[in-house]
Amino acid sequence: MSTADAAAPTPTIVIDHSAQDPHAELWFAEPPGFLPLPLDALLPEPGSEAAHALRATVEPFLNSAPDELHRLQFIAHVAAGQQLLAALQETGTVHCSIGLHRDDVAVNAAPEPLLSFFTVSWRQIATTPRGVTAARAAASASEDAHIEYLELPCGPVTLTESTSVPSSSLPTPLRQIRAHIPHPDCKRLAVLTLGTTALARRAEYRAILHRIVESVSFERPLG
Incomplete structure (x- = not known):
């Protein structure tokens, strides 16, 4: 994971169009290395303009496949990805990003790419003071959890x-770091989750x- 030093130049900040979205309910900034996944474009309604656009985008990849087997494999991978995103969306996920960073912490070894998956989800909760909701999130954490309570703006x-415990569907252990942030209306809980299989880099993640x-x-940052 790259660490900036005092002599490093000021990073370029890119403001996403969502900063001006009048319907958004939460804003945040992602560090470099994260690529947001366009859920609406990847999960279009059948027959919609978005569905036609997705088909037009995928068609060149299908045409470049060397044979029918590779085309079918590509289609299967896309379908599996859509199923995963649809399942996340059904459970309240409104944002997904894939993270790719270089592991430059390890010594005496060539840097390797590290993958991660970041999501933002909403959970409906009973009307409760925000501090109580945050405390309950800590109380429900697993025994091996690293727990922190913060007071932020x-x-x-x-x-x-x-x-996670290795299984047939996920043979490699997955470390998930979650931030539980109660909404000011005290009726919703935002859960920001960062998952990675690079267990040795948990502190960096x-x-x-x-x-x-x-x-x-929870207020539009640009006014």
């Missing part, structure tokens, strides 16, 4: 961590989620 935040959470706002 966006309000009280609880950070928890857990590691924890720092990344810290940076994202510190930028969270």
Whole structure:
């Protein structure tokens, strides 16, 4: 994971069009290395203009496949990805990003790319004071979780961590770091999750989620 030093140039900040979205309910900034996935474009309604656009985008890849087997494999991979995103969306996920960073922390080894997956989800909760909701999130964390309670400009935040047990569907353990941020209306809970299989870099990924959470706002940042 790259760490900026004091002599490093000021990074370029790109303001996404969503900063002006009048219907958005939460804003945040992603550090470099994350690529947002356009959920609406990847999960279009059948027969819609978005569906035709997706088909037109995928068609060149299908045409470049060397044979029918590779075309079918590509279609299967796209379908599997759509199923995963649809499942996340059904559980309240409104944002997904894929993270790619270079592992430059390891010594005496060539840097390797590290993958991660970042999501933002909403959960409906009973009307409860924000501090109580944040505390409950810590109480429900697993026994191996690293727990932090923060008071930030966006309000009280609880950070928890857990590691999944290897299974047939996920043979590699997955470390998930979650930030639980109660909405000011006290009826919703925003959950920001950063998952990675690079367990040795949990501290670095924890720092990344810290940076994202510190930028969270429930008010449009540009006024």
